Amino acid sequence: MAFHATEVNFQQMRHFVETHLVSVPVQVEMMRSLATEHPIYALLDYHFFADFGMEYFARRELLSPGTPYDLVTGYGATGSLRAVMREFETTSIALDLPTDLAAREMEFLPDYRLNRYGTKYYDAIKTFVRKYVRAYYADDDAI
Template identity: 85%
Template sequence: MIRSLSTEHPVYALLDYHFFADFGMEYFARRELLSPGTPYDQVTGYGATGSLRAVMREFGTTSVELDLPTDLAAREVESLTDYRLNRYGTKYYSIIKTFVRKYVQAYYQNEKSIRDDAELQKWAQRSSRLEYIHGFPAVFTGYDDLVRLLTHFIFENAIKHHFMNGQASWHSIASPFHGPALYNKPLPTKKGEDVNPLDYAAPSETVPKMAYLYSWFTRQVPVNASALNFYLVEPFTKETLLVEPILEFQHNMQDMEHFVEFAEKQEMHPIDIFKPSSLPFYSFI
């Protein structure tokens, strides 16, 4: 439905910057992960078809309205300071929202201009009618609903995704154990039950495939692709009104880099994947 917007539209430019690789990723995932016989199919408990069914089931509950603040509140975890999606995620969300608001205001001088944007409103109208898209506004009434939507999309793709996938996937394995293999057998529901740890491990003959599979998920993030350097490309650098918002965004991300480094040094088991320098602007794995 983003085709409702011209490629020169500022909202299209912003979303295309973050999502341009996702369409190719969808094809890659179907072919290399969610097809029978793939390494993923052989080393995960759900398997390829089971994972695909799980994804399809999520379509029924996923909503555009379930942004980070709403999600944390619904799960009542706002006060869990050790929960990294809370500790770091809320700060990232705020930084992105601040930039997005200034970005939107650079192109829309008032809220009436948002309501009068035929392309933008057509995008909202069409997207709100899609079967598996829940909570998409049928009309943008002003700054708040547009900023909230764009902030949510950017945060999900450029921040939250990397908290759970990419390098996070690589760090989740300790051969022959890894997270998805835990579904090979139901976990005990009562105390005192005998457990064979190997029931929750990849079979020995598939361990090489497991290591190969998860090696896809870890690689160095190029400096020019990290959150420290978001938006330092055209068309954003050509816009005079975006000079200050981009500069402020960079300063905020530099502060986040130092904050995450300091916070992780206080941990018994520090992790370095939550720093801006480890977060690419698109959802590569």
């Protein structure tokens, strides 16, 4: 049970960093550089709408000493903060699903569910975004 609790904490911190914290600089630059009517702004804003609030919530409720999260989780607030910082050091926006699977040598495991289903979602999202961007820009140089 204790091993499972630490694994859950680790996965939560990894998700928080790789999904939310890594996108905040992109969101800030989007808000600084693009008009709200810009098609790329419209595409990204839908996915970013909660990140600033989530970052605030995480700092206030999850990563602060004395909170319920601090008292009941295996890492506690200070351990979770250390896990976030450690994870942030090794995370890159270039680390997409195929790169991650290849780095862990899991891209050829046919029964690995993340490989089987995750790559289908990844490919579908990539195709949608590519077609959406190409509707407004002819090629990468036009962007």
